[in-house]
Amino acid sequence: MGQAQPRITAYGSGGFTSYDDAELEKQLSDWAEAGMKMVKMKVGSESGRDIARVRLAREAIGPDVQLGVDANGAYGRKQALAFGEAFAAQGVMWFEEPVTSQDRAGLRLLRDRLPAGMDVAAGEYGWDLQHFHDLLTAGAVDCLQIDGTRCLGITGFLQAAVLARAHHLEVSAHCAPTLHVPVCCALPHARHIEYFHDHVRIERMLFDGFRDAAGGRMSPSLDRPGLGIALKEADAARYAV
Numbered sequence: 001m002g003q004a005q006p007r008i009t010a011y012g013s014g015g016f017t018s019y020d021d022a023e024l025e026k027q028l029s030d031w032a033e034a035g036m037k038m039v040k041m042k043v044g045s046e047s048g049r050d051i052a053r054v055r056l057a058r059e060a061i062g063p064d065v066q067l068g069v070d071a072n073g074a075y076g077r078k079q080a081l082a083f084g085e086a087f088a089a090q091g092v093m094w095f096e097e098p099v100t101s102q103d104r105a106g107l108r109l110l111r112d113r114l115p116a117g118m119d120v121a122a123g124e125y126g127w128d129l130q131h132f133h134d135l136l137t138a139g140a141v142d143c144l145q146i147d148g149t150r151c152l153g154i155t156g157f158l159q160a161a162v163l164a165r166a167h168h169l170e171v172s173a174h175c176a177p178t179l180h181v182p183v184c185c186a187l188p189h190a191r192h193i194e195y196f197h198d199h200v201r202i203e204r205m206l207f208d209g210f211r212d213a214a215g216g217r218m219s220p221s222l223d224r225p226g227l228g229i230a231l232k233e234a235d236a237a238r239y240a241v
């Protein structure tokens with residue numbers, strides 16, 4: 001694929017709504033202390049707690065680490081607009097799926113009306129080129145998310161990324177961080193990789209060649225073929241179904 005950048009920014013992603021305040025605080029501050037320049041948390045399942053949780057997250061990571069939120073489409077349009085303005089007061093700069101990705105007009109409305117400096121992101125469910133085309137032509141996102149495990153693999157990832165480039169947008173890899181390192185490093189306009197808590201745990205457990213995000217950056221293994229990973233067959237055997 002060639003290399004357009006030697007390493008790619010990784011951001012810590014977790015902050016699940018099932019966490020209590022202490023768990024949320026610890027996970028996000030651990031990532032900040034490990035050198036992550038951005039962390040992301042979930043919002044939307046109990047909206048009454050969201051503003052307090054986001055405030056707590058900001059206090060945990062300090063003023064210099066970027067904070068993103070992911071609502072997984074849980075809000076309505078105007079509700080998302082109101083929450084977005086409140087999150088902006090805490091310096092949130094990434095609002096992922098404020099409304100469902102099926103509501104492209106809603107994403108566009110939010111993209112146009114949310115405060116400056118707050119990006120609207122979506123695309124993680126895309127499994128064919130049409131999905132990405134529709135999001136982009138609707139003007140629904142500021143940064144296109146792509147998941148190589150869902151969108152026809154590396155080939156599909158590259159195709160969706162080219163579409164985004166034609167719309168003057170950057171792309172971000174959704175989950176499966178180790179798999180996305182080579183493909184994101186091959187693209188000059190890949191912004192970052194989602195270093196998703198659960199996937200990091202599974203990759204570390206089941207794959208030789210797992211890449212750590214030390215210092216908030218990831219780089220490909222240039223001494224291993226392909227994606228640079230191999231399934232640890234023996235370790236995986238106990239989970240066979």
Ligand SMILES: [Mg+2]
Pocket residue numbers: 070072096097124
């Ligand atoms: Mg998401």
